[in-house]
Amino acid sequence: MLTQAPKGTNDILPDEIHRWHRVEREFAALCAQFGYREIRIPVFEHTELFHRGVGETTDIVQKEMYTFDDKGGRSLTLRPEGTAGVVRSYIEHGMASLVQPVKLYYNISAYRYEKMQKGRYREFHQFGMEMFGAADPAADAEIISLLSLFFERLGIGNLSLNLNSIGCPTCRSAYNLLLREHLSDRIGSMCETCQGRYERNPMRILDCKEDGCRAKTKDAPALLDHICEDCRSHFDALCAKLETMGIRYAIDKGIVRGLDYYTRTVFEFVSRNIGTQGTVCGGGRYDGLMEACGGPKTPGIGFGLGVERLLMEMESQGLETPAPEAPLIYIGAIGTAAGDTVEALCWDLRRKGISCIKDVMGRSVKSQMKYADKLGTRYTMILGDNEIESGRVALRDMKNGESKDISLESLADRLQKCCRD
C-alpha cells in the first residue's frame, strides 16, 4: 500500500512525459490560433455544483464522485469533468459582460470512482473547451473543426466523427411521449434497467446493450427524425458547414450523451483500436446549463477530450514523439582540484544558457565517460591538471569519437554556436 499508487491512478514518468508535453503544446497553440484563452479551475468544487451541472440522474453523480466533507463541514467533490467548474467561474466572474462569445479552453485532471480497465482510470486528464454566448451552428462547426485540425496536426488518421442532435427540451418531451407509446406494449418484457428508464429517461432505452432490448427497439422512432424545425435547421446547417470544410462525419442516431444538460448537437470522436473505451473525445451543445447553474440564460458548446486515450491512439498508430534533446556536453574531472575548476566552468556555461552536466559522485574517469555516454550528450571533455595548466582541452564529439584540441577560453563560444545549428 505504502509503495503503491492508489487504484486507477498513474505516474507519468520522465521517459514518457515528452509525449504529454507534445500534445499539450499542440493543443494550446491551436486554441490560441482559434482565439480561445486558457482557464484554470479548482480541482474540487462544492458538491452541489456537480449535482446541478452534471445532472442528478447521471451515473457520474449517482455513483462515481469523490465526495468528502472538509473540516468546516462543507461537502466538496473532486471534479468529475470540467464544464461545471468553468460555468461556475463564468457566472462568478461576470463573464457575461465580456466580449461575446467567451471562448475558453483548459487542461485538467478529473476524478471518477469507477472500476478501471483499459482507457479508463480514476484520475484521468482532459483537454476541454467551452464557447459561451453563441447559439449559431457556426459555433458548433468551429469547435468540431478545431478538433479535426488537432488530430490532423498530431498525425492521427481514421478517428471517426459521429454526430447527432438530441433536440431541445420541447422536441425532446414530445419525442419521449412518442417513444413511450411505441414501447408501451413491450416494455414489460424488457430488462430491469430499461423498465426504470421508461419513466425517467426513455431515450436511454435505445442505448441498451442487452440483445433482447435491442431487438425490441430496432424499429423505434429515432429522436433525430422527430426534432423540431429549429433544431432540424440547426443540425442541417452544421452538417453543411462540415461538408464545406471537408470534414467527414457519420450521423449516429444512437448517441445520447449521458450528461443531462446537452441540447441539440452531440458528437464524439471514436477510435476502433484502443479497446472498448474508444471514445477519445465527446462533446456537444448545452444551451440550458448556464441557467440551470444560476447564471444568465446563455448558450454554450464544448467538449472533453481524454488525454490518456489520445496518447493510446497515437501509440496504436505508431506515431512517435521525438524525445527531448540530451544536454550538450559532459565535463568530467580528474581529482578534487580539477573538480573545483569544472564546477566553476559549468556554472559559467549554465549561466550562459548552455546545458552541461558534471560529476557529482566523485567517480573515476571511465565511469564518468560511461555516464556521459548514457546521457547521450553530444560532447564530452575531461579536465585534469594538464588542461588547467595549458588552458587547452580535448573536446570530444561522441558521435564519431573524434577529439579536437581547443582552448578553454573558446569553449563557451563554440558550444553556443552548436546550440544554434
Next chain:
RNA sequence: GUGGGUGUAGCUCAAUCGGCUAGAGUGCCAGGUUGUGGUCCUGGAGGUCAUGGGUUCGAUCCCCAUCACUCACCCCA
C-alpha cells in the same frame, strides 16, 4: 456493482511432478594497471517467490481467503 485472467529481481521471463543457499537475460554499480564512452570479459548489489491462513515431515509450487494488477459488462474521457 457483476464476471474472467494474472501475481517469482527495477524490467522481460525461467525453475522446482512439493525437497538443500530460487535462476537467466536486460538494467544498475564497480573493475579489466596508473587520465577517456559504445563492443567484449569479470565481479557486485538487488527477491518477505503479492499478503494471510490451511494441508504436509517439508509449500514459491496444492487448497482457501484477502489484496493488487488486467480485460470485459455497465457507463464514459
